[in-house]
Amino acid sequence: MSYQTSAAPHEAAPLALVLAVTLPTLLAFNQTPAATLYNQLLALAGWGLALLLWARSAPGWRAGLTSPAALAMALLLVAPLSSVAWRGLPLSLGLNATAIIGAGLAVLLLAQGLSRNARNVAGEALCWGLLVAGLFSIAISLAQVFAPGWADGDVIARSGIPGRAVGNLRQPNHLASLMMWGAVAAVFITERRGWRLLLAPLLFACVFTVVLSASRTGFVGIAMLALWGIVDRKLSRSARLTLLATPLMLGVSWWLMSLWAAAGDHAFGAASRLAEGAGSPSRLAILRDAWALTMAHPWLGVGWGEFNFAWSLTPFPARAIAFFDHTHNLPSQLAVELGLPWAGAVLALLCWALWQSWRAAARDDDEAPLRRAALMVVLAIALHSLLEYPLWYAYFLLPACFALGLALPAPAAAGSSPRPASPVPAMALGALFIVGSLFAVWDYQRVVAIYTPSATAQPLSQRIATGQRSPLFGHQADYAAATSDPPGPAALAAARRTAFSLIDARLLMHWSRSLEATGDAEGARYLADRLREFRNPTGDSWFESCAEPASAAAMLQCQPASAVIDWRTLR
Known part of the structure; x- marks a missing residue:
């Protein structure tokens, strides 16, 4: 049986991709004990639908199996269940991690295998999803800071931190990363559509929201936007100047918030946050302790998902006194849980994939603008991953994997191969993610009943x-x-x-x-x-x-x- 190598995407495919990116970031409704579980399940279901609708437009997905990014994800895929089998990790935790990593691998292969025409359509849909998510999150953040009474917890999440916006993902750092993604998407879309006058107000809104979040990670991300304006000489002059102006936008936003706080005796979260210092002593302490654990278990690590267990039950008299379940640094997390050889292989493959993406973005062809924007999406969340752990959440991992697939050079089979890959496996996985997400919602009600019992x-x-x-x-x-x-x-x-x-x-x-x-x-x-x-x-x-x-x-x-x-x- 043969399949068309240049099958056009289903007419609903771009909308499905926009919704897969947008909706998980905007859902405020949650049930105890997992605050963002429904956001993650919505991400899995949304990307499952995207797999179903885009699979026929990805004739080269199978060729991407040997790419360094796919090999890195495959090495991670076996880690959770290996800990279940040999380390004592509960099966429920192993299944959750396996599902999210497996979805990331599937989405990566899909993006890598898209035909040329489909890549352009999918890339624009991804950026529209990121921009729409950013715009709605800006509105939510404004309400959380300036009209907190509007935050009902079901449509707009309540911020538990006075004077700071958290978005509907309930974490300031997650909101800041969404703003960075929204800014990258705004650059791509305004350049592609010729709407250059819109870029300055869009970027200012993103920067202002970062100030509302008071995320120090977000402040570093703004510096990355300015660096993009310096490095990328293929952007229009107006786009580069606007990106270079983002630090100035940060200063203006800070000044405006200071005036507002002084005028009405309001809480200004960013000012109090930075008063703590540019760094975080507790984060430095957790990295120090994680390295000590890594040196104690250098070959196979403590086991996937076992850092929390090992660190909490190992004597550290000068430990960070908060209860951490993560090292807040991707290389450190992989090293302590997988050991230096396994983690080193994964990180080396990911770095190789980034280098391939960088070289592809430097080419002067029709896909270069898309590749550069996709690479910026990946780099923004990679920066966040050095200070937090966003890629442990499906609503960040899956868009990041898709963006990486778009940034990488397309496999030869994605062009005009006489033997394109069958779309059936990707479609089957898409259906599995949708059904699995629905089952998880039902299964979760058993736990909800414990913490929020009915009459x-x-x-x-x-x-x-x-x-x-x-x-x-x-x-x-x-x-x-x-x-x-x-x-x-x-x-x-x-x-x-x-x-x-x-x-x-x-x-x-x-x-x-x-x-x-x-x-x-x-x-x-x-x-x-x-x-x-x-x-x-x-x-x-x-x-x-x-x-x-x-x-x-x-x-x-x-x-x-x-x-x-x-x-x-x-x-």
């Missing part, structure tokens, strides 16, 4: 037992079991499973009590020692009784452990 809900113990049977979110139910069940074997098993997701003060307290109840006094003391290191108010209150001689004798956690316990034995 006719079953007793808590039954709701927890039902949630623990969830194949995708059982670890969320395990947290409820570990912290509400009586100390003992069942609560201990639940604590060990949910600890791979996030360890906090409450979990450490209950985990220690369960170890005590099962006769492991040394383990109970060891976990109490780790809780002391975090200097958390919840833990400090628990240890207050240790100051009383009678209570100190009765509570074994008042005494330190006699030796260091290997964190791997606590799994």
Whole structure:
């Protein structure tokens, strides 16, 4: 059977791509305990639809399997389930990570394999999606700062940080990255459409919103926009000058917000944020501790998804006192979880892919403007990944993978190959992502019922037992079991499973009590020692009784452990 190598995209395909990029960033509705789960599921479903509609326009997707970017994603794809099989990572966490990475690989291959005509259409649709997402996020941010009463939590998310915008993704840094993507998309679209007079107001709106977010990552991103204006001599003169003016826009935005704050005694989040300093001592501390763990496990790392577990349960007397589940740096995260050889291979392949994209963007052909814009999308989120972990979220990973596929040189099979690849596998994956996302919404309700019970809900113990049977979110139910069940074997098993997701003060307290109840006094003391290191108010209150001689004798956690316990034995 043969397939047309230049099949035109389905007429609904560009709109599907715009919606796949836009809608996940704008959804405010959420249910406890996962604030952005529905945003991620909407991203998976949206990109699944994009795969369905664009698959016939990607005759060269199979040729992209040997590209360095695809090989890097393939190396990452096997990591979560390998940790499930050999490291003890709960299956629910392994399946979640595998689904997101697998979707990223599929989207990357789709973009790489698009025919020439389809690439141009898809690239413009991607940029329209990023611009629309940016414009709506600007409006949401203005409401969060200047009219916080409009934020109802369902249409406009509430900002929990006075004077700062968080967008509907509820994180200032995520909002700043959206603004960087929106700015890149604005440059591409205004250049392509000849709407150059619109670029200055669009970029100012993006920069102003970065100031509203008070994201230090966003401020560095603005410098990247200015650098783009310096380096890219193929942009129009007006576009380059506008990009070079973005630091000035930052200064004007800061001045305007300072006037507003002074006039009405309002909170100006950016001013107080930068008063903390340009760097973050807690982030530097977590990087230092992550490197120590990497040196302790240099060959295979601590295991995918196990940094939180290993770091929280390893003695670090000078540790960052916040509870971190990530190192906030992509190379560091890969190194500590996968080990230096595996992480080094992934990072080397990704750097090779960026170099290929850079060389392709330097060509003087019809696709060069698209490739340069796509490369800027990738570089913007790569910069963010050195300070945060946006690529662990589907609504950032999937557009980034698609942009990387567009930036890379097209495989030969995407041109006029006599044997183009069948679109069926891509279409099947698209359908799987849609069905899987719908199933995940249904499955998640088992956990929602634990934390937000209805008037006719079953007793808590039954709701927890039902949630623990969830194949995708059982670890969320395990947290409820570990912290509400009586100390003992069942609560201990639940604590060990949910600890791979996030360890906090409450979990450490209950985990220690369960170890005590099962006769492991040394383990109970060891976990109490780790809780002391975090200097958390919840833990400090628990240890207050240790100051009383009678209570100190009765509570074994008042005494330190006699030796260091290997964190791997606590799994």
